[in-house]
Amino acid sequence: MLGNFGYIGIFLILSLGFAILLILLPPLLRLVGIVPKKPNPVKTSTYECGMEPVGTSWIQFKVQYYFFALLFVAFDIQVVFIYPWAATINQLKLFGLVEMIAFFLILIIGFVYAWRKGVLVWK
Amino acid sequence: MFKTEPIMINFGPQHPSTHGVFRMRITFDGERILDLEPVFGYLHRGIEKLGESKTYAQIVPYTDRLDYLASMTNNHAYVLAVEKLAGVKVPERAEYLRVIMAELMRIASHLMTVGFLLNEMGAFMTPLLYMWREREKILDLFEMVCGQRLTYNYMRVGGVSQDIPDEFMPALRRFIDEMPGFIDEYEQLLAENEILLARTKGVGILPPEKAINCSISGPVLRASGVKWDIRRADPYSIYHRFDFEIPTCQNGDAYDRYRMRILEMRQSVRIIEQAMAETPDGEIRTKVPAMLRPPKGEAYGHIEGPKGELGFYLVSDGSPNPYRFHIRAPALINLTMFRDLCIGNLLADALIILGSIDICMGEVDR
Amino acid sequence: MERPYDSNELDAAEGAEIEALRQACKEPYPDPVQWLDEDIERSVLVSSVDYIIDWGRRFSLWPVNCGLACCAFEMIGLAASRFDISRFGMELFRASPRQADLMLVAGTLTWKMAPALKRIYDQMPEPKWVVAMGSCAISGGPFRDSYSVVNGVNLILPVDVYIPGCPPRPEALMHGLILLHRKIGKETFLKKR
Amino acid sequence: MTTPLPGEDVAKRIGEHLPDAVTDFDETAVFIRDQDVLDVARFLKEAPGLEFDYVTSITAVDYREHFEVVYHLTSIKNNHSIVLKTRCHQRDNPRVPSVVSLWQGADFQEREVYDLMGIAFDGHPNLKRMFLWQGFPGYPLRKDHQSGV
Numbered sequence: 001m002l003g004n005f006g007y008i009g010i011f012l013i014l015s016l017g018f019a020i021l022l023i024l025l026p027p028l029l030r031l032v033g034i035v036p037k038k039p040n041p042v043k044t045s046t047y048e049c050g051m052e053p054v055g056t057s058w059i060q061f062k063v064q065y066y067f068f069a070l071l072f073v074a075f076d077i078q079v080v081f082i083y084p085w086a087a088t089i090n091q092l093k094l095f096g097l098v099e100m101i102a103f104f105l106i107l108i109i110g111f112v113y114a115w116r117k118g119v120l121v122w123k
Numbered sequence: 124m125f126k127t128e129p130i131m132i133n134f135g136p137q138h139p140s141t142h143g144v145f146r147m148r149i150t151f152d153g154e155r156i157l158d159l160e161p162v163f164g165y166l167h168r169g170i171e172k173l174g175e176s177k178t179y180a181q182i183v184p185y186t187d188r189l190d191y192l193a194s195m196t197n198n199h200a201y202v203l204a205v206e207k208l209a210g211v212k213v214p215e216r217a218e219y220l221r222v223i224m225a226e227l228m229r230i231a232s233h234l235m236t237v238g239f240l241l242n243e244m245g246a247f248m249t250p251l252l253y254m255w256r257e258r259e260k261i262l263d264l265f266e267m268v269c270g271q272r273l274t275y276n277y278m279r280v281g282g283v284s285q286d287i288p289d290e291f292m293p294a295l296r297r298f299i300d301e302m303p304g305f306i307d308e309y310e311q312l313l314a315e316n317e318i319l320l321a322r323t324k325g326v327g328i329l330p331p332e333k334a335i336n337c338s339i340s341g342p343v344l345r346a347s348g349v350k351w352d353i354r355r356a357d358p359y360s361i362y363h364r365f366d367f368e369i370p371t372c373q374n375g376d377a378y379d380r381y382r383m384r385i386l387e388m389r390q391s392v393r394i395i396e397q398a399m400a401e402t403p404d405g406e407i408r409t410k411v412p413a414m415l416r417p418p419k420g421e422a423y424g425h426i427e428g429p430k431g432e433l434g435f436y437l438v439s440d441g442s443p444n445p446y447r448f449h450i451r452a453p454a455l456i457n458l459t460m461f462r463d464l465c466i467g468n469l470l471a472d473a474l475i476i477l478g479s480i481d482i483c484m485g486e487v488d489r
Numbered sequence: 490m491e492r493p494y495d496s497n498e499l500d501a502a503e504g505a506e507i508e509a510l511r512q513a514c515k516e517p518y519p520d521p522v523q524w525l526d527e528d529i530e531r532s533v534l535v536s537s538v539d540y541i542i543d544w545g546r547r548f549s550l551w552p553v554n555c556g557l558a559c560c561a562f563e564m565i566g567l568a569a570s571r572f573d574i575s576r577f578g579m580e581l582f583r584a585s586p587r588q589a590d591l592m593l594v595a596g597t598l599t600w601k602m603a604p605a606l607k608r609i610y611d612q613m614p615e616p617k618w619v620v621a622m623g624s625c626a627i628s629g630g631p632f633r634d635s636y637s638v639v640n641g642v643n644l645i646l647p648v649d650v651y652i653p654g655c656p657p658r659p660e661a662l663m664h665g666l667i668l669l670h671r672k673i674g675k676e677t678f679l680k681k682r
Numbered sequence: 683m684t685t686p687l688p689g690e691d692v693a694k695r696i697g698e699h700l701p702d703a704v705t706d707f708d709e710t711a712v713f714i715r716d717q718d719v720l721d722v723a724r725f726l727k728e729a730p731g732l733e734f735d736y737v738t739s740i741t742a743v744d745y746r747e748h749f750e751v752v753y754h755l756t757s758i759k760n761n762h763s764i765v766l767k768t769r770c771h772q773r774d775n776p777r778v779p780s781v782v783s784l785w786q787g788a789d790f791q792e793r794e795v796y797d798l799m800g801i802a803f804d805g806h807p808n809l810k811r812m813f814l815w816q817g818f819p820g821y822p823l824r825k826d827h828q829s830g831v
Contacts, residue, residue, distance in 0.1 A: 034542055037615070042608055042611035042612060043612055043614075045608075045612070047586060047587060047609075047612050048133050049133050049134060049135025049138045050135050050602075050605030050608050050609045051136075051605060051608075052502075052608075054131050054133075054494045054499065055130060055131060055494065059130050060125065060127050061127055061130070061153055062125075062127050062152070062153030063125055064153065122154050122155070122469060128493070129492075130493065131492065131494045136605050137554075137584075137609055138584070139554060139584040143556070143557070143558070143561070144557055150493060150494075160492075160496055163812050164637075164811075164812060164813035165599060165605070166557060166558055166596070166597060167599055167813035167814065168597050168599065168632040168635050168637065168638050169635040169636050170635075171798070172635065172798075172822050172823055173631075173632065173634070187559075188559055188631065191559035192562065252570050255566070255571075272563070272658065273559055273656050274559060274656065335758055336786050337787045338736055338737050338785060338787025338788075339787070351758050356684055357683060357761075358683065423739070423765075434738065434739055434754075436739060436752070436754070438743055446743070447741075447743045449739070451738065451754075455790055455794075458790070459786055459787050460786065484558070485558055485559065489813075497810070500811070500816045501817070503816075504815040504816030504817035505816075505817060507815045507817070508817045600815070601814070601815050636822045
């Protein structure tokens with residue numbers, strides 16, 4: 001009888017194993033000769049619609065991009081918390097629902113604040 | 124706030140939303156466009172030079188490959204110019220067949236314009252596949268008449284190459300009966316779609332006097348409120364016999380250019396309906412020598428193509444091939460004010476403006 | 490409007506690159522059927538591992554969309570709902586060459602476009618195949634004696650399958666792609682190493 | 683119906699305004715000296731009865747001993763059209779004043795004529811090769827250019 005943490009352990013091993021396998025697969029296949037290896041200087045150059053890129057992309061760009069990323073991360077974390085909640089919704093009867101609504105409200109306040117400040121509108 | 128530096132990115136020849144191999148060097152400050160430099164020539168095949176060493180009949184296939192989305196109207200424009208130069212009379216039946224084919228081609232070309240415009244707006248492939256379904260029906264009609272799907276080579280100096288088979292008229296009848304229903308379907312799906320409204324309303328506004336000054340033609344000009352359509356302003360062929368109106372919109376933004384295509388499709392259906400009813404029997408081509416030698420002189424014939432005023436300027440020195448063969452490409456000239464419309468807008472708007480102008484690189488680069 | 494680049498200088502550089510490529514590409518690339526050693530070409534023994542790998546590659550070819558001219562619309566017609574090529578697992582036309590393994594050159598290649606096309610081909614990961622669609626891509630087609638057209642894409646790239654037609658009908662294009670599938674099916678790896 | 687104005691009347695009107703600009707005319711076209719193109723064009727654009735506010739097409743023809751630049755002008759207001767032609771005789775460096783300051787539509791068409799025929803337009807904001815690449819030998823649409831080079 002493995003107990004709960006046993007299952008989590010197996011799950012951890014499987015997911016890590018799968019991730020590592022994916023990372024090691026191309027070099028492995030290259031060794032065996034299935035993936036052809038023909039290095040080519042142009043192959044590693046940046047793709048810009050078939051043209052040579054001009055200038056560097058290491059420039060001072062607008063700080064607004066950062067706000068988009070920030071809002072995305074906030075709502076991405078929210079989704080991460082929704083999955084386990086949705087999975088166990090029937091155990092946590094009414095309490096779970098109220099809890100989730102409160103969680104939503106907190107995030108919506110942040111979103112409305114960002115909206116009011118006009119952060120997402122590209123100036 | 125913080126100082127930002129501009130960066131130049133190539134919207135190069137190989138890009139999904141540049142309608143072929145059109146290239147732009149865009150200078151950005153974040154998402155805002157500071158400057159845009161169009162670069163042409165990636166599909167320049169030198170058709171005008173090749174035309175000078177071909178006879179008048181051999182040039183017709185070249186005109187198919189000019190605006191490859193509207194080959195039938197290219198043939199029509201070229202053939203009208205040569206008939207004006209050589210003074211050739213065209214039998215009645217051929218005139219009616221030409222008008223039917225030209226208007227069918229206009230519908231197919233407008234379908235492609237709206238389809239790809241929505242493709243760029245993010246409705247990836249769905250509206251395009253809907254509109255491609257109608258285009259396949261039109262291509263079947265063309266295939267019935269001249270055996271080809273894209274480069275028809277259907278019209279000849281003095282008439283048309285082949286007569287229509289018997290099953291053409293019933294098939295055209297079926298298509299004409301269904302088409303308004305499909306256009307309503309598009310209107311219902313698209314006209315009030317808030318994404319479409321948000322992305323195109325007030326984007327790329329082209330004032331009428333600037334449009335005239337930039338010698339814009341076609342739906343783009345009429346979307347800015349200028350009522351100028353060659354079929355009414357300078358009627359060629361038998362367009363004076365049909366009654367259809369020239370739709371115009373008022374504020375000349377991308378949404379109006381989209382609506383212009385929908386309205387023009389309805390008018391084209393009306394023209395085809397009238398032309399079908401009055402098509403007489405009889406000759407489909409007057410006898411014209413293969414090595415046609417038009418008299419010395421020049422002629423400029425123009426028609427209202429789906430993209431705008433498509434003109435052919437032919438100079439003849441009496442020999443079987445033209446001394447000079449110039450094509451007035453509406454798509455190239457419609458791009459004159461593209462740079463001014465894009466500066467100050469966001470990148471996403473620039474692609475919508477390009478899509479609403481609707482260029483076809485075969486005609487732009489020739 | 491201050492531009493972070495000088496357009497004349499860029500034009501001159503690109504012009505020089507085009508001119509260099511034009512002088513360099515005089516005779517066509519050999520068609521890549523040579524990767525099969527001559528002696529085993531006739532009796533190609535494809536082991537089961539090869540068979541599986543070829544089967545996987547054959548039916549998941551993603552073309553990079555380099556539609557240049559009229560043939561592009563027959564290619565899109567093929568991807569549309571009537572002549573559906575997603576039955577062969579090819580419905581995704583990738584815009585970036587990084588995620589594509591088939592270059593379907595559809596249309597007239599001009600000398601000004603040639604360096605761009607060659608760069609896109611080089612930026613595609615191995616294994617990659619090239620299909621020359623339409624008589625313009627095969628030999629310059631109706632524009633063969635023009636001053637600015639490359640007389641055949643095989644001057645620039647090694648081409649696997651040539652599909653004649655101007656433009657070829659979607660059925661002809663499909664037949665060409667099936668030929669390519671058959672060609673991919675004969676590739677072997679383990680024996681070569 | 684876009685009525686093509688007879689060359690004679692337009693030539694007479696231009697003659698009153700710019701005496702020695704018109705060199706010749708025939709029933710549809712007016713021939714003018716190449717250095718007066720801009721003044722004649724401004725007159726045609728602003729003259730009360732003419733108002734040619736739309737340049738339909740600008741092209742050039744190589745008649746071996748001279749070049750001919752052809753302007754098709756249209757007036758959308760009065761729905762009439764005229765053809766303006768100028769001849770430039772020097773073959774090595776033909777120059778014609780540009781009309782981009784009057785009609786922005788002439789921008790790409792003049793660049794195309796410069797690129798394929800080699801006629802330079804003075805005063806054009808961005809006169810560069812348009813279709814061909816820098817370093818392309820010669821001008822392809824000239825009669826003495828052997829194609830396929």
